[in-house]
Amino acid sequence: MSDTVSGLLTIGVLVAALAAAHVPLGGWMAKVFTDERDWRVESLVYRLCRVDPRSEQRWGSYAVAVLGFSVVGIVLLFLLIALQGVLPLARGASMHLDTALNTAVSFVTNTNWQSYAGEAGASPVVQALGLTVQNFVSPAVGLAVAIALVRGLVRSNGTGIGNFWVDLVRGTVRVLLPVALVGAVVLLLGGVVQNLAAPTSVTTLDGGQQVVQGGLVASQEAIKMLGTNGGGYFNANSAHPFENPTPLTNLVEIFLMLVVPFSLPRTYGILVGDRRQGVAVLGFMATLWGLLVAVVTWAEVSAASGPLGGMEGKEVRFGSWASALFGASTTGTSTGAVNSMHESYSALGGGGALFGMLLGEVAPGGVGTGLYGALLLAVLTVFLSGLMVGRTPELLGKQIGRREITLTALALLVMPALVLSLTGIAMVAPIVSSQMLASGPHGLTEVMYAYTSASNNNGSAFAGLSADTPYLNLTLALAMLLGRFVPIVLTLALAGSLVAQRRRPTSAGTLPTHTPTFAGLFVAVAVVVTGLTFFPALALGPLAEALA
Numbered sequence: 001m002s003d004t005v006s007g008l009l010t011i012g013v014l015v016a017a018l019a020a021a022h023v024p025l026g027g028w029m030a031k032v033f034t035d036e037r038d039w040r041v042e043s044l045v046y047r048l049c050r051v052d053p054r055s056e057q058r059w060g061s062y063a064v065a066v067l068g069f070s071v072v073g074i075v076l077l078f079l080l081i082a083l084q085g086v087l088p089l090a091r092g093a094s095m096h097l098d099t100a101l102n103t104a105v106s107f108v109t110n111t112n113w114q115s116y117a118g119e120a121g122a123s124p125v126v127q128a129l130g131l132t133v134q135n136f137v138s139p140a141v142g143l144a145v146a147i148a149l150v151r152g153l154v155r156s157n158g159t160g161i162g163n164f165w166v167d168l169v170r171g172t173v174r175v176l177l178p179v180a181l182v183g184a185v186v187l188l189l190g191g192v193v194q195n196l197a198a199p200t201s202v203t204t205l206d207g208g209q210q211v212v213q214g215g216l217v218a219s220q221e222a223i224k225m226l227g228t229n230g231g232g233y234f235n236a237n238s239a240h241p242f243e244n245p246t247p248l249t250n251l252v253e254i255f256l257m258l259v260v261p262f263s264l265p266r267t268y269g270i271l272v273g274d275r276r277q278g279v280a281v282l283g284f285m286a287t288l289w290g291l292l293v294a295v296v297t298w299a300e301v302s303a304a305s306g307p308l309g310g311m312e313g314k315e316v317r318f319g320s321w322a323s324a325l326f327g328a329s330t331t332g333t334s335t336g337a338v339n340s341m342h343e344s345y346s347a348l349g350g351g352g353a354l355f356g357m358l359l360g361e362v363a364p365g366g367v368g369t370g371l372y373g374a375l376l377l378a379v380l381t382v383f384l385s386g387l388m389v390g391r392t393p394e395l396l397g398k399q400i401g402r403r404e405i406t407l408t409a410l411a412l413l414v415m416p417a418l419v420l421s422l423t424g425i426a427m428v429a430p431i432v433s434s435q436m437l438a439s440g441p442h443g444l445t446e447v448m449y450a451y452t453s454a455s456n457n458n459g460s461a462f463a464g465l466s467a468d469t470p471y472l473n474l475t476l477a478l479a480m481l482l483g484r485f486v487p488i489v490l491t492l493a494l495a496g497s498l499v500a501q502r503r504r505p506t507s508a509g510t511l512p513t514h515t516p517t518f519a520g521l522f523v524a525v526a527v528v529v530t531g532l533t534f535f536p537a538l539a540l541g542p543l544a545e546a547l548a
Contacts, residue, residue: 004301007321010247011293014254014325021259025179026266026278032174033147033167034271042169049165056160059496062148063489065164066141070108070485073134078104080130084123091199091213093123102473107131109484110138110366112224112231112336112459113476115468119213119234124196131231132220136180139227139260140171142368145488146264147171149372150271152495153396156503161495175260176227176367183222183256190252191245194218217242225256228366230336230459238326238339239315250322250339257335261285261364264371272396276514281374283519288363288526289332292356297324299349313344324349331356334366336459343437343446343462350462351542354449357456358534359526360415366457372491379408379494381518381525382511391511397503404497411490416533418455418479423448423537431471437464441545448541450476455483 038046038053046053057065081100084093095103099115103122106113107130116122122131144167151161188194197214217233221243224231234240244250262285269278300320303310314323323340330337331353342353356363362373383400386393393400400408426432426447436443446462453460454476461467467476504510512518 003319003321007297007301007319007325010251010322011325014251014258017255018258018262022263022266022282025259025263027270029175029260029263029267030270032170033162033267035170038166039173042166042173045169046165051163051165053163053166055163057163058159059148059152059161059492059499062161062164063492066145066488066492067485069137069164069168070141073108073137074104077107077130077134081122081126084126087123087125089124089196091123093119093121093126095121096468096470098470098473099468102477105477105480106459107134107229107231108138109457109480110142110227110229110334110369111454111457111480111484112229113454113461113467113480114231114235114459115473115476117235118232118237119215124215127220127233128216132216132223135220135223135227135229135231136172136176137168139229139367140168140176141488142366142372143171143175143260144168144368145491146368146371146375147271149375149491149495149498150268152498153375153398154272154503155499156501158499159496161492161499171368176223179256179259180219180223180226183226183252184219186252187221187249188218190249192218192221192249193242214242221253222256224337225253225335226260226367228257228261228333228335228369230330230334232337238337239341244339245317247318247322250318250326253337253339254326254329257333257337258289258329258364260367261333261370264364264368265374268371268375274396274514277396280514280519280522281371281378283516284374284377284522284526285362285364285370287519287523288359289329292328292332292352292363293325296328296345296349296352297321299346299352300324303346303349310346310349313341315339327353328356330460331458332359332361332363332365334361334369334457334459336453338460341463342449342460343464347442347542347546347548350445350449351538351546353460354445354452354542355530355534355538357449357452357458358419358538359530360412361456361458362526369457373487376408376411376487376491376494377526377529378513378522379404380412380529381522382513383408384525385511385518385521389511394504394510395513397505397510398498398501399504404494407490407494407497411487411494412529414486414490415452415455415483418483419448419452419534420537422451422455422475422479426451426475429471431469435466435469435472437466441541441548444537445541445545448537451479454479457484
């Protein structure tokens, strides 16, 4: 079987699996967040935390709960990392304080940027009690915010958008935990390790010595992908044979990172009472993801002659097709895991991965973040379309007025402002230029990729940039914090503004938002806005390198 046929079959199997999971998982998540009853374990958590599960929160209280929970998570994770040397199973793992702060911020913000070598920087205790826990609750936060925004669209003349603590617990207990458990078992059967074996020294084929370390990898790998987290147990991430040993486990991991984001449009359609709305959002996400996969795959397969294309920085067991599929999916979501080195991609391949993040990671985006990011773009599309055709800008019967479009625009501008400003400062700072492997266009791409990854809470990197320095650790942490929480607060404010409105009935003057025409406009707005914002920087980086 040729590599092309194998690659196309892999993509076909992946799409079929995602399609099979779309209806049941999307329907289940809709039931989870509308269920009037609590599970026993949930009721126990509410009693321990003194939470009234029947109480409703205004958007401000919801935002304070999100921020408070995340700040406490950062502090506890930072202390756990800083003190890991005196905890059991330390195994010599350690981090500088600035690296520990960067890591704590990274995992709490669902970024999972790693300025450290996984097996050397974090002990098994930190991996299991710190990083894996955040791998569950940080995507649950994003999922809760998305559901709160949908409630703002559905409800009328109210103030409450839900209860953050209930949404957080239900998203963790009913969605992420059971799917991650099944995923971990599948990965374990596929050869991913799950043990606490002490590091051992083995003899390599050339007679040298290499230290091999195990760990609780399968359990972390499953939620790492399912929660669109991306932090690797080992430094090589999903290129490591203990994390991703075979093409089959590679396909399973890609499926896990895409399944929740691609199922959430179904949830959205059910919750708003019009499944066609969910189909339009799904079409938007799928179109962008398909374009990214096509561009990155074409670039990498065409990068060199031979049946496997450009294999620099790629695992032989995966090849160019599976590596490109993984790379486009991980940057189209907020996962950031890698099974090949994006630094070694061709100029257009690496540029395609970068563009996937610059879109705002809505193709299909992260758990929850992809849906609310897409809905922000839908609000912008409705507003622009209404201006063009002279119709009142409305989304699902809610008018898009000055307050709504202002909140939407501010939320969408946070990431570009962070990326362009921090990249510009870094390019003239000797403290950063000394850490760059390359110069010229590729060097610019290295730095821009890092700040794009941090600001979008992705976590992947062009590994040529040596980012474990105090300046880069702190500025990247700042980008993660602002890139995560400023849009969340603005999104919740938008939900509060929408929920206060009366839902208007559809009229002849209402712009339909479920048609293929609107879906096409939806895609065009995302691409055009990204292009207009970042084209000069892309022209100086990956495009200049490709034309050189």
